[in-house]
Amino acid sequence: MTGRQQHYAHFHGLLPLVRDDRPLVLVHGNCQAESTRVLLEGTGQVRTVRVPPVHELTAEDLPRLQRVLDEVDVLVSQPVRDGYRDLPLGTAELLARAPRRPRLVVVPVLRWAALHPFQVIVRSPGAGEPPVVPYHDLRTLTLAAGRPELPEVPSARAVRAVRDLSARELHARGERHGALPVVDLFEAAGDGATQTVNHPGNPVLRGLAGRVLAALGLPAEVPDPGRTLLDSIHTPVLPQTLDALGIPGAGRPDWRVHGVATSDADVRAAHLRWYAEHPGVAEAGLDRHAEAAEELAA
Structure with a gap:
């Protein structure tokens, strides 16, 4: 038995799905989806099944996924396009293959840069991810691309x-896909809103899970899971950023990567070396995030 089979034992059919009168919920999407599932399961109001994130599903997994879809009462899904990675993993495709006509609740892909205004995500096919942390810093990108440097500390306006x-x-994404609203959850969470731009903090995730339950007509109280979800990487937070947002707190000067403190200077040095080895990535990242870079330069 592989580690993956053990981790997703119900999905692989090694353990039977729990059967009772509670609705069976499939949560489909990236790592945020699994955190949402954990919180929903913790309420005891629904049944869930742990499945691999959408970007890890393979053609061999399709029969296993179909076995789950055959019994699903509710599909909670981030917006996934049809034919994702050349597989029928789109939200609409899963819904069409579920014979019980499950209720659909769309949740957004959660990205929030307020606490980390320089941090961006850059997809680089063929290059992979930079070392140490899989995130990019607009200040480092400008250095690597030979463009005018951004200020190390952003202005309050920026x-x-x-x-x-x-x-x-x-x-915009919520309106386009009919997803649950979340902006107010980020704004209310203060310095607990995010660990990284795409790893929301527990207050946001709990709020989202509560809104999923409310959409299903169930009590929306979501208990604390007793641990920090999406805990693998924590980004530095400048005190000046908190001041600009009116959030109390001292910030944090270093990264924490799998529990180990790592200086921002070390991350920048490693990334600059990586950009030198992968020409064009820095320029593409700046083009992709030109609006944020422009705001930070002003």
């Missing part, structure tokens, strides 16, 4: 502009 950009993007 911090709020990047926050507003995140809010607009979340609102």
Whole structure:
């Protein structure tokens, strides 16, 4: 038995699905989806089944996924396009293959840059991810691309502009896909809103899980899971950023990567070496995130 089979024992059919009168919920998407599932399961109001994140599903997994779909009462899904990675893993495709006509609740892909205004995600096919942490810093990207440097500490205006950009993007994606609203959850969570731009903190995740339950007509109280979800990487937070957002706190100067403190200078040095080995990545990242870079330069 492989580690993957043990981790996803119900999905692989090694353990039977729990059967009772509670609705069976499948949560489909990235790592945020699994955290949402954990919180929903913890309420005791629904049954869930742990499945691999969508980017790890393979053609061999399709029969296993279908066995789950055959019994699902509720599909909670991030917006996944049809034919994702050349497989029928889109939200609409899963819904069409579920014979019980499950209720659909769409949750957004959660990204929030307010606490980390320089941090961005850059997909680089063929290059993979940079070392140490799989995130990019617009200040480092400008250095690697030979463009005018961004200030090390953002102005209060720039911090709020990047926050507003995140809010607009979340609102737009929510309206486009009919997803549950989340911007107010990030705004209310203060310095607990995020660990990284795409790893929300527990207050946001619990709030989202509560809204899923409310959409199903169930009590929306979600207990604390007793641990920090999405805990693998924590990004530095500048005290000036918190001040600009009106959030009390001292920030944090270093990264924490799998529990180990890592300086921002060490991450930058490793990334600059990596960009030198992968020409074009820095330029592509700046082009992709030109609006945020422009705000931070002003």
